[in-house]
Amino acid sequence: xxxxxxxxxxxxxxxxxxxxxxxxxxxxxxxxxxxxxxxxxxxxxxxxxxxxxxxxxxxxxxxxxxxxxxxxxxxxxxxxxxxxxxxxxxxxxxxxxxxxxxxxxxxxxxxxxxxxxxxxxxxxxxxxxxxxxxxxxxxxxxxxxxxxxxxxxxxxxx
Amino acid sequence: xxxxxxxxxxxxxxxxxxxxxxxxxxxxxxxxxxxxxxxxxxxxxxxxxxxxxxxxxxxxxxxxxxxxxxxxxxxxxxxxxxxxxxxxxxxxxxxxxxxxxxxxxxxxxxxxxxxxxxxxxxxxxxxxxxxxxxxxxxxxxxxxxxxxxxxxx
Numbered sequence: 001x002x003x004x005x006x007x008x009x010x011x012x013x014x015x016x017x018x019x020x021x022x023x024x025x026x027x028x029x030x031x032x033x034x035x036x037x038x039x040x041x042x043x044x045x046x047x048x049x050x051x052x053x054x055x056x057x058x059x060x061x062x063x064x065x066x067x068x069x070x071x072x073x074x075x076x077x078x079x080x081x082x083x084x085x086x087x088x089x090x091x092x093x094x095x096x097x098x099x100x101x102x103x104x105x106x107x108x109x110x111x112x113x114x115x116x117x118x119x120x121x122x123x124x125x126x127x128x129x130x131x132x133x134x135x136x137x138x139x140x141x142x143x144x145x146x147x148x149x150x151x152x153x154x155x156x157x158x
Numbered sequence: 159x160x161x162x163x164x165x166x167x168x169x170x171x172x173x174x175x176x177x178x179x180x181x182x183x184x185x186x187x188x189x190x191x192x193x194x195x196x197x198x199x200x201x202x203x204x205x206x207x208x209x210x211x212x213x214x215x216x217x218x219x220x221x222x223x224x225x226x227x228x229x230x231x232x233x234x235x236x237x238x239x240x241x242x243x244x245x246x247x248x249x250x251x252x253x254x255x256x257x258x259x260x261x262x263x264x265x266x267x268x269x270x271x272x273x274x275x276x277x278x279x280x281x282x283x284x285x286x287x288x289x290x291x292x293x294x295x296x297x298x299x300x301x302x303x304x305x306x307x308x309x310x311x
Contacts, residue, residue: 024208025210026218053182062251063221070210071210091257092256093255094254096252099251
Protein backbone atom coordinates (compact mmCIF):
# COMPACT_ATOMS: atom_id res chain seq x y z
CA UNK A 1 0.00 0.00 0.00
CA UNK A 2 2.00 2.90 -1.28
CA UNK A 3 -0.89 5.28 -2.04
CA UNK A 4 -0.56 8.89 -1.07
CA UNK A 5 -2.99 9.63 1.72
CA UNK A 6 -5.77 11.97 0.59
CA UNK A 7 -4.99 14.38 3.38
CA UNK A 8 -1.69 15.48 4.79
CA UNK A 9 -3.39 16.52 8.02
CA UNK A 10 -2.79 14.18 10.87
CA UNK A 11 -4.86 13.59 13.94
CA UNK A 12 -2.63 13.29 16.97
CA UNK A 13 -1.65 9.72 17.70
CA UNK A 14 -2.82 10.48 21.23
CA UNK A 15 -6.36 10.77 19.92
CA UNK A 16 -6.15 7.42 18.12
CA UNK A 17 -4.78 5.86 21.29
CA UNK A 18 -7.59 7.36 23.37
CA UNK A 19 -10.13 6.14 20.84
CA UNK A 20 -8.84 2.56 21.05
CA UNK A 21 -8.91 2.70 24.84
CA UNK A 22 -12.42 4.19 24.97
CA UNK A 23 -14.13 1.51 22.88
CA UNK A 24 -15.45 -1.24 25.19
CA UNK A 25 -15.26 -4.00 22.55
CA UNK A 26 -11.62 -3.18 21.74
CA UNK A 27 -10.83 -3.18 25.45
CA UNK A 28 -12.50 -6.59 25.79
CA UNK A 29 -10.46 -7.91 22.86
CA UNK A 30 -7.26 -6.49 24.34
CA UNK A 31 -6.54 -4.38 21.24
CA UNK A 32 -3.75 -1.84 21.58
CA UNK A 33 -2.90 1.14 19.43
CA UNK A 34 0.44 0.82 17.65
CA UNK A 35 1.02 3.65 15.19
CA UNK A 36 -0.45 6.30 12.99
CA UNK A 37 1.92 7.57 10.33
CA UNK A 38 1.45 8.94 6.82
CA UNK A 39 -2.24 8.06 6.86
CA UNK A 40 -1.57 4.45 7.82
CA UNK A 41 -3.10 3.23 11.08
CA UNK A 42 -1.81 0.16 12.92
CA UNK A 43 -3.34 -1.69 15.87
CA UNK A 44 -2.46 -4.96 17.57
CA UNK A 45 -4.60 -7.87 18.74
CA UNK A 46 -2.70 -9.99 21.27
CA UNK A 47 -3.26 -13.72 20.99
CA UNK A 48 -5.68 -14.90 23.65
CA UNK A 49 -7.26 -18.31 24.20
CA UNK A 50 -10.65 -16.63 24.68
CA UNK A 51 -10.64 -15.56 21.02
CA UNK A 52 -10.13 -19.03 19.60
CA UNK A 53 -12.65 -19.94 16.92
CA UNK A 54 -11.26 -23.34 16.00
CA UNK A 55 -10.67 -25.25 19.25
CA UNK A 56 -9.05 -28.19 17.42
CA UNK A 57 -6.19 -26.01 16.15
CA UNK A 58 -6.19 -22.98 18.47
CA UNK A 59 -6.67 -20.62 15.53
CA UNK A 60 -8.24 -17.23 16.36
CA UNK A 61 -11.80 -16.72 15.09
CA UNK A 62 -12.22 -14.81 11.87
CA UNK A 63 -14.71 -12.53 13.61
CA UNK A 64 -12.07 -11.20 16.00
CA UNK A 65 -9.83 -10.31 13.04
CA UNK A 66 -12.83 -8.78 11.29
CA UNK A 67 -13.54 -6.54 14.30
CA UNK A 68 -9.86 -5.55 14.50
CA UNK A 69 -9.89 -4.58 10.81
CA UNK A 70 -13.18 -2.66 10.99
CA UNK A 71 -11.70 -0.63 13.84
CA UNK A 72 -8.35 0.13 12.24
CA UNK A 73 -10.13 1.04 9.01
CA UNK A 74 -12.19 3.57 10.96
CA UNK A 75 -9.06 5.02 12.59
CA UNK A 76 -7.46 5.44 9.15
CA UNK A 77 -10.50 7.48 8.09
CA UNK A 78 -10.14 9.76 11.16
CA UNK A 79 -6.50 10.17 10.15
CA UNK A 80 -7.45 11.11 6.58
CA UNK A 81 -10.11 13.53 7.81
CA UNK A 82 -7.72 15.11 10.25
CA UNK A 83 -10.51 15.21 12.80
CA UNK A 84 -13.00 13.06 14.59
CA UNK A 85 -16.37 12.94 12.84
CA UNK A 86 -19.23 10.55 13.35
CA UNK A 87 -19.17 7.86 10.69
CA UNK A 88 -20.67 4.52 9.88
CA UNK A 89 -19.37 1.47 8.04
CA UNK A 90 -21.31 1.10 4.79
CA UNK A 91 -19.69 -2.15 3.83
CA UNK A 92 -16.62 -4.14 4.65
CA UNK A 93 -15.25 -7.11 2.78
CA UNK A 94 -12.65 -9.39 4.27
CA UNK A 95 -10.70 -12.11 2.51
CA UNK A 96 -9.11 -14.62 4.81
CA UNK A 97 -5.89 -15.37 2.96
CA UNK A 98 -4.57 -17.97 5.38
CA UNK A 99 -5.29 -19.08 8.94
CA UNK A 100 -3.72 -16.99 11.68
CA UNK A 101 -0.88 -18.73 13.50
CA UNK A 102 -1.85 -19.68 17.06
CA UNK A 103 -0.02 -17.87 19.89
CA UNK A 104 1.07 -15.01 17.63
CA UNK A 105 -0.25 -11.45 17.90
CA UNK A 106 -2.10 -10.04 14.94
CA UNK A 107 -1.44 -6.58 13.55
CA UNK A 108 -4.14 -4.77 11.65
CA UNK A 109 -3.19 -1.92 9.38
CA UNK A 110 -5.32 0.22 7.13
CA UNK A 111 -5.14 3.26 4.93
CA UNK A 112 -7.87 5.51 3.62
CA UNK A 113 -6.86 5.77 -0.04
CA UNK A 114 -9.72 7.99 -1.18
CA UNK A 115 -11.80 10.50 0.68
CA UNK A 116 -14.82 12.29 -0.76
CA UNK A 117 -17.13 14.63 1.07
CA UNK A 118 -19.38 11.87 2.34
CA UNK A 119 -17.61 8.59 1.66
CA UNK A 120 -14.21 7.22 2.63
CA UNK A 121 -12.63 4.24 0.85
CA UNK A 122 -10.23 2.09 2.80
CA UNK A 123 -8.09 -0.96 2.34
CA UNK A 124 -6.01 -2.82 4.80
CA UNK A 125 -4.46 -6.07 5.85
CA UNK A 126 -3.83 -8.20 8.88
CA UNK A 127 -0.50 -9.90 9.49
CA UNK A 128 1.80 -11.30 12.18
CA UNK A 129 4.46 -8.61 11.84
CA UNK A 130 5.42 -8.88 8.18
CA UNK A 131 2.88 -6.96 6.07
CA UNK A 132 4.14 -8.81 3.01
CA UNK A 133 2.80 -12.04 4.47
CA UNK A 134 -0.80 -11.06 5.16
CA UNK A 135 -3.40 -13.24 6.89
CA UNK A 136 -6.34 -11.21 5.66
CA UNK A 137 -7.13 -8.34 3.35
CA UNK A 138 -10.00 -5.88 3.66
CA UNK A 139 -11.69 -3.24 1.57
CA UNK A 140 -14.36 -1.04 3.04
CA UNK A 141 -16.40 2.10 2.57
CA UNK A 142 -17.46 4.44 5.35
CA UNK A 143 -20.11 7.12 5.39
CA UNK A 144 -18.95 10.37 6.94
CA UNK A 145 -21.48 12.45 8.81
CA UNK A 146 -19.86 15.86 8.34
CA UNK A 147 -21.27 18.96 9.93
CA UNK A 148 -23.36 20.91 7.36
CA UNK A 149 -21.30 23.35 5.35
CA UNK A 150 -22.58 26.78 4.40
CA UNK A 151 -22.45 27.50 0.63
CA UNK A 152 -19.83 30.26 1.03
CA UNK A 153 -17.23 27.84 2.23
CA UNK A 154 -14.58 26.48 -0.06
CA UNK A 155 -15.63 23.55 -2.23
CA UNK A 156 -14.15 20.20 -1.37
CA UNK A 157 -11.22 18.99 -3.39
CA UNK A 158 -12.11 16.34 -5.99
CA UNK B 159 -17.71 -31.82 13.82
CA UNK B 160 -21.20 -30.94 14.94
CA UNK B 161 -20.93 -28.59 17.87
CA UNK B 162 -22.49 -30.25 20.90
CA UNK B 163 -24.86 -27.30 21.29
CA UNK B 164 -26.00 -27.60 17.68
CA UNK B 165 -26.48 -31.34 18.03
CA UNK B 166 -28.69 -30.86 21.07
CA UNK B 167 -30.75 -28.06 19.54
CA UNK B 168 -31.26 -30.02 16.29
CA UNK B 169 -32.32 -33.11 18.26
CA UNK B 170 -34.90 -30.96 20.00
CA UNK B 171 -33.33 -31.48 23.42
CA UNK B 172 -33.19 -27.74 23.93
CA UNK B 173 -34.70 -24.69 22.29
CA UNK B 174 -31.99 -22.29 23.32
CA UNK B 175 -28.42 -22.97 24.34
CA UNK B 176 -25.42 -20.71 24.87
CA UNK B 177 -22.43 -21.82 22.78
CA UNK B 178 -19.70 -22.79 25.20
CA UNK B 179 -17.67 -25.17 23.04
CA UNK B 180 -16.05 -22.34 21.06
CA UNK B 181 -14.18 -19.79 23.17
CA UNK B 182 -14.82 -16.82 20.87
CA UNK B 183 -18.56 -17.60 20.64
CA UNK B 184 -18.59 -17.61 24.44
CA UNK B 185 -16.65 -14.34 24.47
CA UNK B 186 -19.44 -12.78 22.38
CA UNK B 187 -22.12 -14.50 24.48
CA UNK B 188 -23.69 -16.24 21.46
CA UNK B 189 -26.65 -18.55 21.97
CA UNK B 190 -28.42 -20.88 19.54
CA UNK B 191 -32.20 -20.73 19.35
CA UNK B 192 -34.48 -23.00 17.42
CA UNK B 193 -37.70 -21.31 16.36
CA UNK B 194 -40.98 -23.25 16.16
CA UNK B 195 -40.71 -23.34 12.36
CA UNK B 196 -37.35 -25.12 12.61
CA UNK B 197 -35.37 -22.04 11.70
CA UNK B 198 -32.13 -21.65 13.60
CA UNK B 199 -31.37 -18.26 15.07
CA UNK B 200 -28.15 -17.11 16.59
CA UNK B 201 -28.58 -14.56 19.35
CA UNK B 202 -26.02 -12.13 20.70
CA UNK B 203 -27.50 -10.82 23.96
CA UNK B 204 -26.59 -7.25 24.74
CA UNK B 205 -23.52 -6.65 26.82
CA UNK B 206 -21.69 -3.38 27.38
CA UNK B 207 -18.47 -5.01 26.15
CA UNK B 208 -19.98 -5.28 22.65
CA UNK B 209 -20.13 -1.51 22.28
CA UNK B 210 -17.98 -0.03 19.53
CA UNK B 211 -19.04 3.59 19.64
CA UNK B 212 -19.75 5.03 23.07
CA UNK B 213 -21.65 8.20 22.05
CA UNK B 214 -24.33 7.33 21.14
CA UNK B 215 -23.85 3.71 22.24
CA UNK B 216 -23.84 1.37 19.24
CA UNK B 217 -22.82 -2.27 18.95
CA UNK B 218 -19.42 -2.67 17.33
CA UNK B 219 -19.99 -3.44 13.63
CA UNK B 220 -17.27 -6.05 13.92
CA UNK B 221 -19.22 -8.01 16.51
CA UNK B 222 -22.26 -7.97 14.20
CA UNK B 223 -19.93 -9.26 11.47
CA UNK B 224 -18.70 -12.00 13.78
CA UNK B 225 -22.31 -12.94 14.62
CA UNK B 226 -23.13 -13.20 10.90
CA UNK B 227 -20.01 -15.27 10.23
CA UNK B 228 -20.91 -17.72 13.00
CA UNK B 229 -24.50 -17.92 11.76
CA UNK B 230 -23.17 -18.76 8.28
CA UNK B 231 -20.76 -21.37 9.49
CA UNK B 232 -23.44 -23.03 11.65
CA UNK B 233 -25.86 -23.04 8.70
CA UNK B 234 -23.25 -24.81 6.54
CA UNK B 235 -22.59 -27.39 9.25
CA UNK B 236 -26.31 -27.99 9.65
CA UNK B 237 -26.91 -28.24 5.89
CA UNK B 238 -24.06 -30.71 5.48
CA UNK B 239 -25.48 -32.78 8.32
CA UNK B 240 -29.18 -32.68 7.41
CA UNK B 241 -29.18 -32.37 3.62
CA UNK B 242 -26.03 -34.19 2.60
CA UNK B 243 -25.72 -36.54 5.57
CA UNK B 244 -22.11 -35.48 6.08
CA UNK B 245 -20.56 -35.00 9.47
CA UNK B 246 -17.89 -32.39 8.79
CA UNK B 247 -14.47 -33.15 10.27
CA UNK B 248 -14.06 -29.55 11.40
CA UNK B 249 -15.76 -26.17 11.32
CA UNK B 250 -16.13 -24.64 7.82
CA UNK B 251 -13.45 -22.01 7.25
CA UNK B 252 -14.55 -18.67 5.84
CA UNK B 253 -12.81 -17.60 2.62
CA UNK B 254 -14.44 -14.24 2.10
CA UNK B 255 -17.17 -12.23 3.75
CA UNK B 256 -18.83 -9.04 2.61
CA UNK B 257 -21.09 -7.23 5.02
CA UNK B 258 -23.39 -4.34 4.27
CA UNK B 259 -24.43 -2.24 7.21
CA UNK B 260 -27.86 -0.66 7.05
CA UNK B 261 -28.62 0.38 10.61
CA UNK B 262 -26.43 0.93 13.62
CA UNK B 263 -26.81 -1.68 16.32
CA UNK B 264 -28.76 -0.27 19.27
CA UNK B 265 -27.58 -1.33 22.73
CA UNK B 266 -29.90 -4.33 22.88
CA UNK B 267 -30.01 -8.00 21.82
CA UNK B 268 -29.31 -8.81 18.19
CA UNK B 269 -30.20 -11.93 16.20
CA UNK B 270 -28.96 -13.53 13.00
CA UNK B 271 -30.13 -16.21 10.62
CA UNK B 272 -28.33 -17.62 7.61
CA UNK B 273 -29.32 -19.40 4.44
CA UNK B 274 -27.07 -21.74 2.46
CA UNK B 275 -27.50 -20.81 -1.20
CA UNK B 276 -25.33 -23.62 -2.46
CA UNK B 277 -23.74 -26.48 -0.60
CA UNK B 278 -20.91 -27.69 -2.80
CA UNK B 279 -18.35 -30.34 -2.07
CA UNK B 280 -15.58 -27.77 -1.91
CA UNK B 281 -17.29 -24.44 -1.33
CA UNK B 282 -20.54 -23.34 0.29
CA UNK B 283 -22.19 -20.00 -0.51
CA UNK B 284 -24.24 -18.40 2.21
CA UNK B 285 -26.22 -15.27 2.98
CA UNK B 286 -27.07 -14.06 6.45
CA UNK B 287 -28.87 -11.16 8.03
CA UNK B 288 -28.94 -9.60 11.45
CA UNK B 289 -31.76 -7.69 13.10
CA UNK B 290 -32.88 -6.49 16.52
CA UNK B 291 -36.56 -5.99 17.35
CA UNK B 292 -38.06 -6.63 13.95
CA UNK B 293 -36.66 -9.07 11.38
CA UNK B 294 -37.85 -6.83 8.54
CA UNK B 295 -35.63 -4.04 9.80
CA UNK B 296 -32.21 -5.43 9.00
CA UNK B 297 -29.10 -4.07 10.72
CA UNK B 298 -26.63 -5.84 8.45
CA UNK B 299 -26.54 -8.45 5.71
CA UNK B 300 -23.68 -10.69 4.67
CA UNK B 301 -22.69 -12.73 1.65
CA UNK B 302 -19.97 -15.24 2.33
CA UNK B 303 -18.31 -18.36 1.09
CA UNK B 304 -16.76 -21.12 3.10
CA UNK B 305 -14.25 -23.81 2.32
CA UNK B 306 -15.88 -27.15 3.02
CA UNK B 307 -13.88 -29.23 5.46
CA UNK B 308 -13.38 -32.94 4.82
CA UNK B 309 -15.99 -35.29 6.22
CA UNK B 310 -15.30 -36.77 9.62
CA UNK B 311 -13.09 -39.85 9.26
